[in-house]
Amino acid sequence: MTHRFSRRIEHVPPSFLREVFNLLDDPNLISFAAGLPNPNLFPTDAFAQAAADTLKESAGTALQYGATEGLRELREIVAQSYKVKDNIDIDPSQVLVTNGSQQGLDLLGKVLINDGDVVATENPTYLAAIQAFSLFQPRFVGVHLAEDGLDSSALAQVVAEEAPTLLYTIPNFQNPTGITYSNEARRRVVEVLHDTETMLVEDDPYGEIRFEGTRQTPFAKYTDRAVLLGSFSKIVAPGLRLGWIIARDTSLYERLKVAKQATDLHTSTFSQHVMYRYYRDNDTQAHVETIALHYKQQKDAMIASLTEHLPEAKYTNPEGGMFLWVTLPETIDTGKLFPEAVKEGVAFVPGESFFSGEKKKNTMRLNFTNATPEQIQEGVQRLARAVARYEQ
Amino acid sequence: MTHRFSRRIEHVPPSFLREVFNLLDDPNLISFAAGLPNPNLFPTDAFAQAAADTLKESAGTALQYGATEGLRELREIVAQSYKVKDNIDIDPSQVLVTNGSQQGLDLLGKVLINDGDVVATENPTYLAAIQAFSLFQPRFVGVHLAEDGLDSSALAQVVAEEAPTLLYTIPNFQNPTGITYSNEARRRVVEVLHDTETMLVEDDPYGEIRFEGTRQTPFAKYTDRAVLLGSFSKIVAPGLRLGWIIARDTSLYERLKVAKQATDLHTSTFSQHVMYRYYRDNDTQAHVETIALHYKQQKDAMIASLTEHLPEAKYTNPEGGMFLWVTLPETIDTGKLFPEAVKEGVAFVPGESFFSGEKKKNTMRLNFTNATPEQIQEGVQRLARAVARYEQ
Numbered sequence: 001m002t003h004r005f006s007r008r009i010e011h012v013p014p015s016f017l018r019e020v021f022n023l024l025d026d027p028n029l030i031s032f033a034a035g036l037p038n039p040n041l042f043p044t045d046a047f048a049q050a051a052a053d054t055l056k057e058s059a060g061t062a063l064q065y066g067a068t069e070g071l072r073e074l075r076e077i078v079a080q081s082y083k084v085k086d087n088i089d090i091d092p093s094q095v096l097v098t099n100g101s102q103q104g105l106d107l108l109g110k111v112l113i114n115d116g117d118v119v120a121t122e123n124p125t126y127l128a129a130i131q132a133f134s135l136f137q138p139r140f141v142g143v144h145l146a147e148d149g150l151d152s153s154a155l156a157q158v159v160a161e162e163a164p165t166l167l168y169t170i171p172n173f174q175n176p177t178g179i180t181y182s183n184e185a186r187r188r189v190v191e192v193l194h195d196t197e198t199m200l201v202e203d204d205p206y207g208e209i210r211f212e213g214t215r216q217t218p219f220a221k222y223t224d225r226a227v228l229l230g231s232f233s234k235i236v237a238p239g240l241r242l243g244w245i246i247a248r249d250t251s252l253y254e255r256l257k258v259a260k261q262a263t264d265l266h267t268s269t270f271s272q273h274v275m276y277r278y279y280r281d282n283d284t285q286a287h288v289e290t291i292a293l294h295y296k297q298q299k300d301a302m303i304a305s306l307t308e309h310l311p312e313a314k315y316t317n318p319e320g321g322m323f324l325w326v327t328l329p330e331t332i333d334t335g336k337l338f339p340e341a342v343k344e345g346v347a348f349v350p351g352e353s354f355f356s357g358e359k360k361k362n363t364m365r366l367n368f369t370n371a372t373p374e375q376i377q378e379g380v381q382r383l384a385r386a387v388a389r390y391e392q
Numbered sequence: 393m394t395h396r397f398s399r400r401i402e403h404v405p406p407s408f409l410r411e412v413f414n415l416l417d418d419p420n421l422i423s424f425a426a427g428l429p430n431p432n433l434f435p436t437d438a439f440a441q442a443a444a445d446t447l448k449e450s451a452g453t454a455l456q457y458g459a460t461e462g463l464r465e466l467r468e469i470v471a472q473s474y475k476v477k478d479n480i481d482i483d484p485s486q487v488l489v490t491n492g493s494q495q496g497l498d499l500l501g502k503v504l505i506n507d508g509d510v511v512a513t514e515n516p517t518y519l520a521a522i523q524a525f526s527l528f529q530p531r532f533v534g535v536h537l538a539e540d541g542l543d544s545s546a547l548a549q550v551v552a553e554e555a556p557t558l559l560y561t562i563p564n565f566q567n568p569t570g571i572t573y574s575n576e577a578r579r580r581v582v583e584v585l586h587d588t589e590t591m592l593v594e595d596d597p598y599g600e601i602r603f604e605g606t607r608q609t610p611f612a613k614y615t616d617r618a619v620l621l622g623s624f625s626k627i628v629a630p631g632l633r634l635g636w637i638i639a640r641d642t643s644l645y646e647r648l649k650v651a652k653q654a655t656d657l658h659t660s661t662f663s664q665h666v667m668y669r670y671y672r673d674n675d676t677q678a679h680v681e682t683i684a685l686h687y688k689q690q691k692d693a694m695i696a697s698l699t700e701h702l703p704e705a706k707y708t709n710p711e712g713g714m715f716l717w718v719t720l721p722e723t724i725d726t727g728k729l730f731p732e733a734v735k736e737g738v739a740f741v742p743g744e745s746f747f748s749g750e751k752k753k754n755t756m757r758l759n760f761t762n763a764t765p766e767q768i769q770e771g772v773q774r775l776a777r778a779v780a781r782y783e784q
Contacts, residue, residue: 063629237455
């Protein structure tokens with residue numbers, strides 16, 4: 001029995017984490033590989049109360065079909081949050097609720113990308129964004145990511161030569177590098193894209209998890225053309241699959257809504273009602289600060305361990321988010337290091353899979369949010385042993 | 393500010409219900425238009441218990457990221473249900489959990505349809521399936537739907553001439569007509585598709601809501617090549633957005649999983665945990681029988697009212713599901729009747745929007761599940777008044 005499959009599905013690159021899934025199943029393994037929030041920080045009790053209230057007071061609507069664009073009250077909460085954080089005026093009618101911000105990428109791909117279009121990304125970038133966009137068969141062009149954000153002269157060249165349909169960015173605590181764009185770097189990106197047809201996409205799942213430094217400004221503050229993706233996954237819990245996309249251009253918003261309806265009608269009304277009540281009835285800002293405080297301790301433990309046990313490595317020191325990025329001596333291929341590290345009892349993601357242009361094989365992504373400071377110390381020591389064995 | 397949009401998004405036909413959304417907002421209107429389950433039959437208390445137990449006993453996993461293919465325990469429940477209902481052996485590894493069965497259509501489109509491929513459908517068919525597949529730019533060919541199922545000689549001609557990539561069917565209580573295929577008609581469809589490359593897709597959101605007659609057999613019983621879509625929307629509640637797709641061919645299943653991961657990583661783990669516990673801890677079969685009993689009373693009221701007040705109409709008399717299909721005298725265009733009917737205080741969906749080939753403008757879809765027998769009586773009288781005025 002043979003099937004014909006679409007050309008697009010054969011274009012999707014494999015997921016490293018899925019491929020090594022069985023390897024990661026060992027309970028003795030310390031994993032810095034996946035990007036899991038710390039489940040000990042899920043607001044379980046508050047959430048249980050919100051779920052109970054929802055089913056007591058509004059089961060008839062919370063379990064029924066709902067509007068494609070999402071629950072009005074939740075969209076108001078999202079819109080208002082940008083007023084508070086950044087003094088940006090977002091109308092709830094510009095907010096579309098999605099199944100996590102990952103779905104925002106699928107909808108943008110559906111609405112914007114024709115087969116053969118160019119999609120510009122940071123290099124390295126978030127692998128699952130490449131996967132989402134790949135279904136619409138663009139050509140990817142990576143733009144060098146400098147320490148304070150996207151290299152604007154490299155970007156200018158790509159825009160001039162390739163006229164990308166969209167530029168995909170993660171300006172806060174970037175995945176995989178942990179890098180945050182300065183406000184100056186953000187303004188330069190907006191200037192480069194001014195008067196072009198390139199859509200600026202800001203994916204911001206981590207922005208609120210800042211534990212040091214000063215919040216930088218979303219692109220949407222500098223230009224109406226920026227689309228903004230957000231998520232409750234890191235500030236509440238990812239299992240709900242609740243995110244949003246903000247599009248201030250009506251013609252874009254309407255098309256995203258058509259795509260959302262065709263894709264799955266709408267996001268779970270039950271989840272949206274529970275999330276709305278959770279926000280309405282709790283000090284969610286205090287909760288986010290608690291998360292940030294823990295993640296800072298975890299990051300500090302990782303930085304200290306790297307300094308002590310892997311002095312030959314360079315690494316970013318992120319002011320927030322969930323990941324840091326390690327660059328080992330150029331003699332080390334982290335793809336080959338990986339099985340050695342797993343033998344030592346520690347896992348990471350080799351950097352290679354995040355590059356869409358030039359690949360730096362001596363890099364790796366480390367997640368610090370899903371292990372205790374003690375586990376982090378032990379895990380980095382295991383990693384150092386694997387590196388030492390590799391170098392022999 | 394102008395944007396370039398993809399060709400595919402401009403291909404999606406508009407939704408009649410969305411276009412008339414504001415008209416339907418009048419609380420005095422009796423609506424037979426949308427396909428809403430009766431919210432009075434949602435198992436709210438059992439669901440509240442399942443949600444409370446989930447957050448008490450497994451919050452750490454129920455709120456965390458989960459497997460792309462869905463919660464193992466829920467997939468076991470789905471697989472087992474086909475053993476009980478139809479004596480079909482489905483392995484849980486062949487079940488992929490989706491955001492409602494609508495998402496199954498998006499994933500099938502992604503994995504199977506190339507631009508310009510032919511998609512064969514029943515004529516008339518479910519509009520939102522046309523919308524979902526449209527994003528992948530096929531050409532639609534409608535096949536005549538007879539009273540006992542798809543016209544197999546018409547299908548044979550389409551298969552011979554057009555070699556469709558897939559055939560999309562709703563064999564139980566079809567949307568919009570309420571028609572159910574006999575087992576003979578099912579076998580004929582399978583025979584016609586034997587040894588072709590056409591994938592047989594069975595969308596079965598209503599199959600368990602049977603209130604009369606005998607359950608007919610899924611295509612999957614007759615052939616391994618049939619993909620089966622199911623949903624908890626009609627047997628539990630649609631607001632959860634929980635459905636499934638069953639693909640027994642490993643190469644197809646793996647590609648659907650890749651598409652699912654790229655699209656939104658996975659379906660809400662929280663919703664899946666709650667649904668699993670609801671099934672584990674309750675007599676869900678008794679609940680489905682309660683729904684069917686109510687819907688039968690509602691359908692009977694609609695049939696009785698149509699017989700009394702619209703003797704010039706023909707209509708299907710479905711043995712289950714949520715809709716029946718009315719054919720008025722050929723002089724009546726239900727698209728033009730619609731505003732008159734709304735003035736009388738009743739709404740329906742004009743039949744025209746369900747046709748992908750020849751359109752019969754004197755048809756309409758009536759939903760009977762979201763109004764009481766008394767409202768149904770009153771609504772049909774209003775409809776009869778609108779028809780009488782139209783005929784003058």
